[in-house]
Amino acid sequence: MDVVRFLADQFAMSWFLGWNALRFSPDVTIVLAPETSWVPLILIAVGAAAATLVGQSVVLLANRIRRWALVISLLFATIGILATHAVEGLLLWGLGQLIFPEPWTALEITKVVVLSSAPLVFGFLTAIPLLGPAINRLLSVWSLLVLWAIVAATFQVGFWAAAGLVLVAWLGTLLVGNLLGPLLASTRDRIWRRVTGRPLHLDTTFLLEMVTSAEKDRP
Numbered sequence: 001m002d003v004v005r006f007l008a009d010q011f012a013m014s015w016f017l018g019w020n021a022l023r024f025s026p027d028v029t030i031v032l033a034p035e036t037s038w039v040p041l042i043l044i045a046v047g048a049a050a051a052t053l054v055g056q057s058v059v060l061l062a063n064r065i066r067r068w069a070l071v072i073s074l075l076f077a078t079i080g081i082l083a084t085h086a087v088e089g090l091l092l093w094g095l096g097q098l099i100f101p102e103p104w105t106a107l108e109i110t111k112v113v114v115l116s117s118a119p120l121v122f123g124f125l126t127a128i129p130l131l132g133p134a135i136n137r138l139l140s141v142w143s144l145l146v147l148w149a150i151v152a153a154t155f156q157v158g159f160w161a162a163a164g165l166v167l168v169a170w171l172g173t174l175l176v177g178n179l180l181g182p183l184l185a186s187t188r189d190r191i192w193r194r195v196t197g198r199p200l201h202l203d204t205t206f207l208l209e210m211v212t213s214a215e216k217d218r219p
Contacts, residue, residue: 014040026153048120049077055126089113116147
């Protein structure tokens with residue numbers, strides 16, 4: 001019963017944090033409390049990763065992802081979300097220490113940043129034909145706005161100061177991603193090939209050709 005109660009509490013906390021993040025509520029700063037664990041945040045990241053995978057159903061189809069391979073894909077997506085927000089959290093923590101000294105640690109700031117992935121739980125909507133790209137951009141902007149509101153509440157600064165922090169951290173995360181992205185993608189592809197025995201197809205040209213050929217083969 002203790003395990004069931006623990007899981008129920010963590011799911012309830014993840015719901016509370018996710019809902020309040022979506023509506024830009026400063027109540028999400030409760031995540032900074034020592035008694036708040038990483039479990040609710042990981043649950044939010046897993047939900048965001050799962051929804052994103054559903055939105056990328058063409059990629060799943062192209063790679064013939066089934067059963068345990070889907071679990072591996074979900075693991076890759078979750079790690080990607082957490083790693084991205086970890087970099088962003090470290091950058092925000094560093095900026096905050098330089099400009100607005102606060103008692104928060106790097107891990108605590110990272111916990112707050114992970115909440116900005118909450119809008120991605122609607123990532124499954126990107127599977128809607130024609131509207132997918134627009135919805136994806138909307139979710140990205142929503143995530144940035146969530147991060148903006150959370151940073152303002154965490155550092156107790158004005159919205160424009162928070163916007164500057166978020167912008168610098170976001171650009172820094174993009175730079176790190178561009179520098180390390182090829183190496184990480186190569187590592188991911190090698191792991192995928194070793195586990196599944198086939199290459200991972202993400203190239204848009206390949207995916208378009210696959211869908212086109214499938215349409216031509218229809219009776």
